[in-house]
Amino acid sequence: MNGREGWGRMNRAQFLRLFGGAAAAAAVAGPFGFVGTARAQAGGDFVIGISSDINTLDPQMSPNDVFRHTIRSTVFEALVFINPDTLQADPLLADSWEISADGLTVTFKLKSGVTWHNGAPFTAADVVYSIKRVQDAAVGSPFAPQLVAVTNVEATDDQTVVLTLANTVPGILSNIAVIQIVNEATIGTITTAPVGTGPFKFVNWAPGDHIRVEAYAEHRSAPKVGAIEWRIVPDSQARLAGMQDGTLQMVMLAEGKDVVQAQAAGIEVIQTKPYNLYENFNINTTRAPFNDKRVRQALAHAFDRESYAKTVWFGFARATINPVPPEMETYLPDSASLYPYDPDKATALLAEAGFTKDNPLKMEILTPQGFDTLKSMALLLQDSLNRLGHNVTVRELEVTVWLDRFLTNPDFDITTDNFNTGPEDPASMFNSPNLAPATNVNLWNPPGYAELVAQAGAEIDRDKRIALYHQLQQLILDEMPQITVNHLPLFFLGTEAAKALVIGPSGIDDYTKIAL
Amino acid sequence: MIRYLLGRVVGGLITLFCVTGLAFFATALAPGNPAAVLLGNMATPERIEAITRQLGLDQPLPIRYGIWLRETLLGNLGTSNVSFKPVADLLAAAAFPTIQLALTSLIVAVVIAIPLGLVLAQNRNRWWSRPASSLITIGISVPGFWVGLMLIVLFSVTLRLLPSAGYVPPTKDVLGNIRSLVLPVTTLAIYLIPSLVRFVRVTAISVLREDYVDTARAKGTAPAAILLRHVAPNTLVTTITYIGLQLGVLISGAVVVELIFSIPGLGRLGLNAVLNRDYPVVQGVVLMAATGYVAVNLLIDLTYALIDPRVRAR
């Protein structure tokens, strides 16, 4: 999530949902003139400013947690790591793997000699336990959808794990890359003293203040810094000041205005690929009149996403109506510019649906506290529709209350939201909480949609797969269950040292290369 | 006297009981479900129910309150719904920074404000008295988060003298601890001083108009001596009450300062807990704040009783 301004951990709390945590961002560049404080350097500490706290230390839970990558990327490891340059899987806990000819069996050979931070050896049984734990409905892991196709997991020996799939899953390695492996023996203390296999050992979490991990010297690629401390600095100007006076070596997830100000202050800014995140309006498609697609289409025409990208995001955002970025091979050509800002078209569509100046559309836009750009989105849509004679209100809600009204007991017309596009896997997009057929936040699932998503996800033939995804995009662009507004990179501010951070596309980052 | 104090202690306990009870029911009734916070978008009715049961939130409110009350009396404040740390540990960790911040700010404010208020009262008819009072008033007219930010911009970013954020415990580095507190304490003191100065000044002026001051003046006592011997002690009595009254302001001000300067104190802990519906932590913070409040006011009553014989006589 790219919001800023927060008050402790409340804000940002939910975004970046299912897939990779927020983290992803590009390497951080740039000479950054200021010398760190004595304190930061003495212990070899790498101090990172984050705007809000994490929710839990359990790497398989962390729902809605913008900064969950902190623990997931350092204390724990998955079987594979998705390399941001090649987008292929690199070995991590798995040394090698083999996918059977029918695509229904995946065999992982594990690295030998790996130990948990408490000294116990890591074995295939841990992997089996971890995968079953994610699948366990009683645990309620948000990563469970990544493993829906996995019908069986077993350890054939201490170093071998075999996954059986119900159907072919072209992106199975991307899915496996976000499943962190946990230790069964210490599962009881996972929320207070997590034990992992990663390059850093957990040291301390002072809720609301900081999270600290220290280098695990026995790790096969031991980190170069002594420790990483994520410090919670809720105020964006205070984070900028922290970069300038050397208190912080890196700031994660900056908003457009912070990026502009950092640049003015001589702080280098690095960004990920321009489509790691999208902002959107989610619509309650079961509630009248939003069950009428003409109303939804009208809303899409009523929002000036070009001006929004240019002004509120200072040009850092790329306006689009299609959540699938043009960089993906499955992208429907020329679809980004569909539904241009056109108040007359919006008026006409609303009139068709029965809403005119005399019978105005009444609607409430929810927006979660602490996300300034989302609030701007809500205000701009409100202003645009009210000028057409409609009656739109905006309600800024405390995040827990917003979660309640949006997700838990849906009671909303439309809400602002943002979403991490995750690994570049076309299937993920349509299985995300925004669009997954079985259950999605727009409460939208027209007949045939589920079959189409399943068919596209299992299709091995490239051309056929692309055709199926084109069909899916045409469907959502016509039905408009949600209004996508833009694609965004994730922004990091940092020192020279911070450049070495490797940001994985699936929300798992590699901190071992950073040296002070 | 002893009976009076005993009454105050019992009263304080009743206050604690009421405050924590109110806090319990108010936060529990507020919308927002901690299970939803834990589960987020993976929430399904079954999972929410499971977590709700796990957290003991499926019980009727009065029973939950009874359990909390019993456990608290037994010295068990429970564990956080979010971090699963014992509430007592969280409170212990957060209390010290807050107490250090609040106490230091209060001392700084009192040390500056009382002489200032007395001098302004004594010289209330001089030409510079009014502009000086107005100048001091600016301190209470600018929002604390704004003052803090300006201090950061000036001293951390521009002059590079002091750290912009973070708290260094004195056990780790005494000098670092002092450095990390200069800006927060300044911010909070700037906020506390004006109202204190004003109160001291107003009180001192009314004392200066008392008959015995006139008498002293008529006897030829020097103005400075009158100020020290007659005005200061009498002003102090009311000012002490006022300082006790400032405690709430102090705590609320500390919340904002803690947020701006990233100090891991009670204010931040409490605010985050409320926003997460982390009920055990909310209760712990309220209990702690209320206990501190009751204790300090008890002390003030005691001081008051010692200074003012009219109260002692009761």
Next chain:
Amino acid sequence: MSDLATTTPPVRRSSGLLGFLIRRSPLAVLLVGIFLVAAIFGPWLAPHSMTDTNLSAALQGPSSTYWLGTDPLGRDVLSRLLGSAQVAAQAFLIVVLIGGVFGTALGLLAGGLGGLLDLVVSRVVEVLQGFPTILVAIVIVALFDPSLTNAMIAVGLAAIPDFARVSRSVAIQLRDREFIQAARGLGAGEIRILWSEVLPNMIGPLIVIASFDGAQAVLWEASLSFLGMGVQPPAPSFGSMLREAQGYLAIQPVFAIIVGVAVSGVILGLNLLGDAISDYLDRGGK
């Protein structure tokens, strides 16, 4: 200050008050005057709409079209400041009314009558004060709806103890004084004595508290808006504007300075006016 005037007893030569204030604290009269005009006539004075966005004119400095520039969504800063003044005036009124009426009544009765009543009231006041304002505000806003009134009711509740404690301590100090004894000797009832003898004697301290807490109300409105509680968008308020301006400090410092000066000016004016009024009362209206 119409609201302060309501808590002020009829002063014999009230016509002299304004003259005294202008002589004593012209800055206060000027600032509060501007504030009152803005609060009362703001909607008519505003050159532009308070809510109309215009992204092509975002974050501009002062110009002939936008006298005080525009905000990040291209809304006119002057118009929004005028709207904020109205919101601040409402905040002031709610807080001083709730705190002043309930707090003074409680403190007066408790201090004047003593006994069991004092014990009960002291407890109630302590309960109120032992409760951090921020928590009260969050709970009230969560239970009902985020709105200015709800947030300010919380701040008003928090102001009750201020009034109560001051009026109580003054009442305790006064109740055994000669003139009270004399009134008692003449057969006046306790309540009557409190009303006619004790209350007028505590107006000074109460006004100090009222001006202080009222100005605090404006400050609280700013802090609560900073936390997202209070006025709902797109309505303007000092707090939300200040928070917005702060985020763009290095991009459009003029925005931050204008809003900062406006907010501080209003609060400073209220504080100084409170001082001046208390001076006026101290001199017995001379």
